[in-house]
Amino acid sequence: MSTRPRKQIHLGAHFPGVNNTTVWSDPRSGSQIDFSSFEHLARRAEAAKLDFFFLAEGLRLREHKGRIHDLDVVGRPDTLPVLAALAAVTDRLGLAGTINTTFNEPWELAKQFATLDLLSEGRAAWNLVTSPDAFTGANFRRGGYLPYAERYARAAEVVEVARALWDSWDDDAVLADRITGDFLRPGAVRPVTHHGTYADVVGLFETPRGPQGHPVLFQAGDSADGREFAAATADVVFSAHSTFDAGRAFYEDVKGRLAAHGRSRDSLKILPATVVVLGDTPDEAAERAREIRLQQVSGPTAIAFLEQVWGRDLEGYDPEGPLPDVEPDTENVSITRGRVRHAKDPAAVAAAWREQAEANGWSIRELVIQVTSRGGFVGTPEQVADDIDRHVQEDASDGFILVPHLTPGGLDEVFDRVIPLLQERGSFRAEYEGTTLREHLGLARPGAASAAEDEPAAELVG
Amino acid sequence: MPDTAPARTVHLGVDLTDAGAHPAAWRTTGSQAQRLFDAKRLVELVATAQRGLLDLVTLDDAFTLRPGRTGTVRGRLDAALVASRLAPRSGGVGLVPTVTTTHTEPFHVSKAIATIDHVSAGRAGWQVGWSTTPAEAAAFGRKAAQDEPDAVAEADEAVEVVTRLWDSWEDDAEIRDVATGRFVDREKLHYVDHEGIRFAVKGPSITPRPPQGQPPVVVRADSPASFDLAARRADVVRVRAATRDEAVALRAQVRDAAADAGRDPDALRVLVDAYVVVGDTRASAQARLDLLEDLEGVSWDTDSLTHVGTARDLAVTVEEWTSAGAADGFLLRPSSLSTDLDAVVDGVVPLLQGAGLFRTAYPGTTLRDTLGLPHPANRYAAIA
Ligand SMILES: Cc1cc2nc3c(=O)[nH]c(=O)nc-3n(C[C@H](O)[C@H](O)[C@H](O)COP(=O)(O)O)c2cc1C
Numbered sequence: 001m002s003t004r005p006r007k008q009i010h011l012g013a014h015f016p017g018v019n020n021t022t023v024w025s026d027p028r029s030g031s032q033i034d035f036s037s038f039e040h041l042a043r044r045a046e047a048a049k050l051d052f053f054f055l056a057e058g059l060r061l062r063e064h065k066g067r068i069h070d071l072d073v074v075g076r077p078d079t080l081p082v083l084a085a086l087a088a089v090t091d092r093l094g095l096a097g098t099i100n101t102t103f104n105e106p107w108e109l110a111k112q113f114a115t116l117d118l119l120s121e122g123r124a125a126w127n128l129v130t131s132p133d134a135f136t137g138a139n140f141r142r143g144g145y146l147p148y149a150e151r152y153a154r155a156a157e158v159v160e161v162a163r164a165l166w167d168s169w170d171d172d173a174v175l176a177d178r179i180t181g182d183f184l185r186p187g188a189v190r191p192v193t194h195h196g197t198y199a200d201v202v203g204l205f206e207t208p209r210g211p212q213g214h215p216v217l218f219q220a221g222d223s224a225d226g227r228e229f230a231a232a233t234a235d236v237v238f239s240a241h242s243t244f245d246a247g248r249a250f251y252e253d254v255k256g257r258l259a260a261h262g263r264s265r266d267s268l269k270i271l272p273a274t275v276v277v278l279g280d281t282p283d284e285a286a287e288r289a290r291e292i293r294l295q296q297v298s299g300p301t302a303i304a305f306l307e308q309v310w311g312r313d314l315e316g317y318d319p320e321g322p323l324p325d326v327e328p329d330t331e332n333v334s335i336t337r338g339r340v341r342h343a344k345d346p347a348a349v350a351a352a353w354r355e356q357a358e359a360n361g362w363s364i365r366e367l368v369i370q371v372t373s374r375g376g377f378v379g380t381p382e383q384v385a386d387d388i389d390r391h392v393q394e395d396a397s398d399g400f401i402l403v404p405h406l407t408p409g410g411l412d413e414v415f416d417r418v419i420p421l422l423q424e425r426g427s428f429r430a431e432y433e434g435t436t437l438r439e440h441l442g443l444a445r446p447g448a449a450s451a452a453e454d455e456p457a458a459e460l461v462g
Numbered sequence: 463m464p465d466t467a468p469a470r471t472v473h474l475g476v477d478l479t480d481a482g483a484h485p486a487a488w489r490t491t492g493s494q495a496q497r498l499f500d501a502k503r504l505v506e507l508v509a510t511a512q513r514g515l516l517d518l519v520t521l522d523d524a525f526t527l528r529p530g531r532t533g534t535v536r537g538r539l540d541a542a543l544v545a546s547r548l549a550p551r552s553g554g555v556g557l558v559p560t561v562t563t564t565h566t567e568p569f570h571v572s573k574a575i576a577t578i579d580h581v582s583a584g585r586a587g588w589q590v591g592w593s594t595t596p597a598e599a600a601a602f603g604r605k606a607a608q609d610e611p612d613a614v615a616e617a618d619e620a621v622e623v624v625t626r627l628w629d630s631w632e633d634d635a636e637i638r639d640v641a642t643g644r645f646v647d648r649e650k651l652h653y654v655d656h657e658g659i660r661f662a663v664k665g666p667s668i669t670p671r672p673p674q675g676q677p678p679v680v681v682r683a684d685s686p687a688s689f690d691l692a693a694r695r696a697d698v699v700r701v702r703a704a705t706r707d708e709a710v711a712l713r714a715q716v717r718d719a720a721a722d723a724g725r726d727p728d729a730l731r732v733l734v735d736a737y738v739v740v741g742d743t744r745a746s747a748q749a750r751l752d753l754l755e756d757l758e759g760v761s762w763d764t765d766s767l768t769h770v771g772t773a774r775d776l777a778v779t780v781e782e783w784t785s786a787g788a789a790d791g792f793l794l795r796p797s798s799l800s801t802d803l804d805a806v807v808d809g810v811v812p813l814l815q816g817a818g819l820f821r822t823a824y825p826g827t828t829l830r831d832t833l834g835l836p837h838p839a840n841r842y843a844a845i846a
Contacts, residue, residue, distance in 0.1 A: 070648045085546045104567075118539060138664035173537075201600065202603070
């Protein structure tokens, strides 16, 4: 190992999502809608000096077998208004929101994120996601208008336009000189013109440049196109590769793409999603992890999960019994809609699972518990702190986005018991050093385009 | 008394747009023009409105920089996000951003307002906006600029979709039934299945029904098309009238049109826009206006009731207009927010309270409570 300085860990707090990671049947489980839940997690995350708070998004309620999926948490408030409200109850914590680039327009998004950055004094982040499926499109004017293959081409153009709009105001554009009567510095706001494939916009932007210049940009797609887009565009990748080996492979792959874009390895942070389960002893932690998995995968949830792969109704099967003997219906690929993953080759998956289940004597429910296990950190606070630090120091990640299983207090114990250990090691900040999210993440602030490069100003502000 | 007589209490909103309604407001001492985009300035203004027990604050919005000289305030924040930013540390006062319908998605509009309502525990409203400018059409590049009747027709359809999406969750849809493993009762979630002229929206919303059920819809009625929209869809109708007689006629027209549309006219609140310059004396109010006009270089050309005078004069005007059936209340447009809002809250409100014309406490917790509107039934639950 080289003797490079200790890397600083970056951590985000993910508000529990609308999937079966979130356990709602537990008596401690609170509302996923009441603002008090968001405030709880954000305040605790800020007290623990985390980099940011994170919200996911999905623009259509998930369906299973043609009906709204009712086994997981359903419903959530709108991403950006929640983050704007959290800006009122926190001072330093970054505020990251997932927003789709297919079903939003760049001018509106640029305005919303500039506003969030101003309202939060430099704490805004945008997690760019791209899914263009027609199922989601049914809630929007143009329906499923965008071919899957073009999702990142549009995303790239949306970002390009947004950046041009943010840069169309100089940082010091607002003069508010009461004596001369100049509200805006002449020439400090310039028109933007973009005639592209996915966006065709012209005009003078309405909202001043935010304290960060541009909000921090996250990306969360895993395809080769997604990784390339991240290397070209993003400040942070939200990845699903949280185990050590997969993490290192992903890290090397994405960081290795940066040089081709003229970027340094430090300019992009890779933060996998992960879960943490603590115990006073390793055994106790393992036991709690097991209990949580049982809560996450109820019998009906296990059957519904198999149905996604089998493409057929399996309601008659006993979740505590063996796997179905019928073969998957390979034609029926869209039994579940509105979620991220689908099995690519259902027949092969079913065969492999049957073999595993038989070899280990697993029931349907146990099989689902095993195959949907996403790793995560399970152990005593010392073990978990060691593990997290090792992942970061050995380049399996630059930190993590912590996903709790309970709303809103699921990370409280991590904040109380693990963070202090990371701080003691000097791997995680004990105090915020900067005020903006870019500063927390060690990311450069993009400079503004200079007015001098543009046309004469006088007629432009008008 | 004619049956159009208002209740004897008056509703008061205040517009928090820019530095005030007068274009030169930012140039006066204490205008805080340097802090125009600072959330804390707005937090202070909302606290003042709340101290005065005002019904609501409104925030205008637009997508492109207004044409104008460098000398006027230019630039705005997204009004819906500002309203949400103002929600957590306030209470009582309603938060009513303008959200436009011309270039936006009704699905997004619906969940944004619903979320402000959740975050504020029932204090959101929606001022319906529409856009006719070529500049805004060019900012989106998806269609040509629309004329006013067409833009209002689109707003009308958007209101239909947004309000249906608010109802797409019944209030008790979330059941958390551990025995069956079901989090929601999906029979209480509804596809809105809107297949209209301009949109097809499937639903349901991703956001549960807002605490108010239907956050109040505010429409500015200042053209035949928008007047019709207001009569059919608004809970709060903003009108402009320079004289009391004009306002009496307008309010009666709005109420008649609402009745023609099958609505109870008493379910509407008609607020007259009132520009106000308040001073300790009439002379000092006039002197403040003179200064603003000097700075601007032109006289202040307003399009509705304009009060330049003392708090007592304004209280008298409010009393006279409401008792004449000219208004259910006023949407105050302070010439200068940093001066006139305090003057209204500390000067006018106590006088109105003393006369029994204004509340001395918020009657409930939601904006509908404040406006005296009942919690609406859910249209989908009603059919079931
Ligand atoms: C860790 C992770 C989290 C994601 N979160 C979301 C989300 O909250 N909302 C969403 O619409 N998509 C989400 N996605 C999927 C992305 O939307 C992505 O745009 C989509 O999968 C298509 O891109 P891809 O083919 O590169 O994966 C997530 C993906 C990953 C890997």
